[in-house]
Amino acid sequence: xxxxxxxxxxxxxxVGLDGHDxxxxxxxxxxxxxxxxxxxxxxxxxxxQIVNTAIQEDVNAIGLSVLSGAHNHLFPRVLELLKExxxxxxxxxGGGIIPDDDIPRLxxxxxxxxxxxxxxxxxxxxxxxGLRP
Amino acid sequence: xxxxxxxxxxxxxGLDIARVxxxxxxKAWDPKSDLGRPGEFPYTRGVYPTMYRSRLWTMRQFAGxxxxxxxxxxxxxxxxxxxxGLSVAFDLPTLxxxxxxxxxxxxxxxxxxxxxxSLEDMEHLFDGIPLDQVTTSMTINGPAAVIxxxxxxxxxxxxxPFERLGGTLQNDILKEYIAQxxxxxxxxxxLRLIVxxxxxxAKHVPKWHPVSISGYHIREAGSTAVQELAFTLYDxxxxxxxxxxxxxxxxxxAPQLSFFFNVHNDFFEEIAKFRxxxxxxxxxxxxxxxxxxPRSLQxxxxxxxxxxxxxAQQPMNNVVRTTLQALAAVLGGTQSLHTNSMDETLALPxxxxxxxxxxxxxxxxxxxxxxxxxxxxxxxxYVESLTNRLEEGAREYFRKLDAMGGMVRAIEHGYPQRxxxxxxxxxxxxxxxxxRIIVGVNEYVEPDEQRIPILxxxxxxxxxxxxxxxxxxxxxxSFKMAGxxxxxxxxxxGDDNLMPYxxxxxxxxxxxxxxxxxxxxxxxxxxxxxxx
Numbered sequence: 001x002x003x004x005x006x007x008x009x010x011x012x013x014x015v016g017l018d019g020h021d022x023x024x025x026x027x028x029x030x031x032x033x034x035x036x037x038x039x040x041x042x043x044x045x046x047x048x049q050i051v052n053t054a055i056q057e058d059v060n061a062i063g064l065s066v067l068s069g070a071h072n073h074l075f076p077r078v079l080e081l082l083k084e085x086x087x088x089x090x091x092x093x094g095g096g097i098i099p100d101d102d103i104p105r106l107x108x109x110x111x112x113x114x115x116x117x118x119x120x121x122x123x124x125x126x127x128x129x130g131l132r133p
Numbered sequence: 134x135x136x137x138x139x140x141x142x143x144x145x146x147g148l149d150i151a152r153v154x155x156x157x158x159x160k161a162w163d164p165k166s167d168l169g170r171p172g173e174f175p176y177t178r179g180v181y182p183t184m185y186r187s188r189l190w191t192m193r194q195f196a197g198x199x200x201x202x203x204x205x206x207x208x209x210x211x212x213x214x215x216x217x218g219l220s221v222a223f224d225l226p227t228l229x230x231x232x233x234x235x236x237x238x239x240x241x242x243x244x245x246x247x248x249x250x251s252l253e254d255m256e257h258l259f260d261g262i263p264l265d266q267v268t269t270s271m272t273i274n275g276p277a278a279v280i281x282x283x284x285x286x287x288x289x290x291x292x293x294p295f296e297r298l299g300g301t302l303q304n305d306i307l308k309e310y311i312a313q314x315x316x317x318x319x320x321x322x323x324l325r326l327i328v329x330x331x332x333x334x335a336k337h338v339p340k341w342h343p344v345s346i347s348g349y350h351i352r353e354a355g356s357t358a359v360q361e362l363a364f365t366l367y368d369x370x371x372x373x374x375x376x377x378x379x380x381x382x383x384x385x386x387a388p389q390l391s392f393f394f395n396v397h398n399d400f401f402e403e404i405a406k407f408r409x410x411x412x413x414x415x416x417x418x419x420x421x422x423x424x425x426x427p428r429s430l431q432x433x434x435x436x437x438x439x440x441x442x443x444x445a446q447q448p449m450n451n452v453v454r455t456t457l458q459a460l461a462a463v464l465g466g467t468q469s470l471h472t473n474s475m476d477e478t479l480a481l482p483x484x485x486x487x488x489x490x491x492x493x494x495x496x497x498x499x500x501x502x503x504x505x506x507x508x509x510x511x512x513x514x515y516v517e518s519l520t521n522r523l524e525e526g527a528r529e530y531f532r533k534l535d536a537m538g539g540m541v542r543a544i545e546h547g548y549p550q551r552x553x554x555x556x557x558x559x560x561x562x563x564x565x566x567x568x569r570i571i572v573g574v575n576e577y578v579e580p581d582e583q584r585i586p587i588l589x590x591x592x593x594x595x596x597x598x599x600x601x602x603x604x605x606x607x608x609x610x611s612f613k614m615a616g617x618x619x620x621x622x623x624x625x626x627g628d629d630n631l632m633p634y635x636x637x638x639x640x641x642x643x644x645x646x647x648x649x650x651x652x653x654x655x656x657x658x659x660x661x662x663x664x665x
Contacts, residue, residue, distance in 0.1 A: 016225070017228070017231075017237065017238075017241055017315075018245075019309075019314030019315045020314075021354075022353070022355045022441070025664075025665060026557060026558055026561050028665055029554075029665065032665075040665050042661065046237065068225050069241075069480065069590065070244055072240070073241075077240070097478065097479065097480065100479075117445045117478050118444055118445055118574045120564075121561065
């Protein structure tokens with residue numbers, strides 16, 4: 001007997017104090033329209049809140065939006081908390097105002113993909129759909 | 134008949150545009166009542182009779198990063214290169230009413246702007262800057278009243294009378310709920326703080342603009358030009374109504390209200406937006422409040438080129454985008470202008486990039502000769518027709534908002550938020566389907582792009598701020614400070630104007646975070662309706 005594949009679940013969130021939510025909402029809508037189960041956190045989430053929600057909601061991935069320049073603190077902090085909770089299997093990706101020079105360091109820390117301004121939403125959808133093992 | 138490039142031509146906001154415009158498109162338009170003369174009702178052509186022939190617009194570059202000392206140096210650099218007014222960008226912890234040493238501020242101190250947690254920071258920020266000669270605009274909303282109190286306290290310590298202070302406090306909370314999303318309290322107490330700052334300003338700081346009603350962030354969040362116009366002016370009318378209800382005569386404060394608009398890519402639509410804004414404001418203020426002072430009818434504004442129009446790809450192209458947008462703002466008759474730097478999709482601007490942005494304004498002002506005459510596009514069939522359509526479109530939103538019971542109710546229902554999100558999704562789809570071409574993004578793409586230098590902020594900023602706050606907390610008279618917070622809370626629970634209490638608290642060296650936390654205990658916090 002074959003078991004129907006569980007739909008992909010992704011938490012889309014704003015972490016930190018940044019209020020720019022235009023991009024993150026477009027990504028959330030695009031993923032939802034592509035059949036992904038999207039949990040949108042709303043604004044001003046701490047890394048702790050993001051990780052707790054992700055674990056409670058049993059998501060496959062977390063997509064974070066940071067346009068405030070605080071990415072070098074916030075992404076590694078979320079990764080660290082996931083590790084502490086034994087939830088390293090959750091994939092982290094993100095987007096925002098992230099200079100090229102910061103990308104290698106964030107990827108080395110464990111961020112799977114980072115999307116720059118100007119990215120087509122299709123590209124993000126393709127990435128998320130590709131997460132299915 | 135020659136085939137046209139596409140079946141439908143639309144403005145950036147989605148208005149259908151005809152092949153050609155003529156007098157036939159202006160049949161209901163009356164040049165006497167709809168256009169008028171510059172400096173006269175309904176001010177379509179400008180708020181002053183001579184406009185830039187008398188005085189150019191204020192060149193005001195928004196700046197702030199790192200510590201107060203870092204930003205102070207940038208201010209002096211800009212003034213030295215011919216900038217004529219200051220504009221402060223605060224960091225996110227400050228915008229959210231949090232001190233630099235708050236756990237929620239970790240990793241964010243000094244990044245999006247300058248960190249200001251105390252009166253001491255404010256003093257460093259304006260060190261050596263003559264507050265009675267330079268006007269200062271401060272982009273702060275949730276904790277605006279506290280920052281205003283700090284600015285006044287700095288002036289007082291330097292012996293500068295409040296009557297000589299000029300500048301602007303953004304202090305527009307409705308657009309925070311709608312678009313920028315940095316609030317502290319629920320709408321009602323925030324509105325009360327706005328009424329308090331307006332009343333206090335009218336009495337004690339008469340040259341100050343206590344609120345800058347802002348469409349900028351609404352547009353950046355993805356709205357159309359019509360939505361920007363409609364929601365911004367409706368927010369303005371909401372503030373006027375609240376202050377009048379609090380007992381002030383409209384002419385006692387309305388002349389000091391100012392506006393802040395975005396200037397996006399659609400050149401003529403943007404010019405028309407400024408013209409429609411002036412006419413609509415004059416007509417609505419006249420109809421609703423019958424002011425005696427004509428200045429109460431005049432919409433004066435600041436403008437900023439559209440950050441959201443800039444691209445991370447081929448960033449030098451952003452100089453060209455910004456130039457066209459800046460020209461539209463000038464042809465639209467703005468009183469003050471910020472031009473974005475080419476590197477702002479990557480980081481905060483470098484000195485070189487911000488100087489080029491300032492030079493862009495100087496070239497328009499001094500070399501293009503567009504300043505020779507007032508409203509040079511007035512009477513153009515296309516521009517007048519667009520002006521009419523923008524005004525009509527905004528009025529349609531006014532009717533809907535009225536029917537919903539006003540802006541606060543509409544926000545609680547997520548109405549403007551959803552309108553903006555839908556518009557931004559439409560635009561994104563058009564770009565992804567290449568119905569709109571963005572050079573370097575979906576066409577003319579280059580695989581290997583030239584990199585440009587960018588500004589980096591280090592973690593030492595946070596450390597310096599945390600240390601400075603620790604020494605402040607050890608040094609100050611804590612008993613006296615706590616007393617001022619108690620008095621503030623009592624006043625907040627009653628009806629008194631809170632400005633004198635805030636002045637006492639900042640002078641007793643209560644920090645921004647402590648004051649905002651004390652107010653939150655009385656006012657509560659706000660949870661937004663999540664719109665997706």
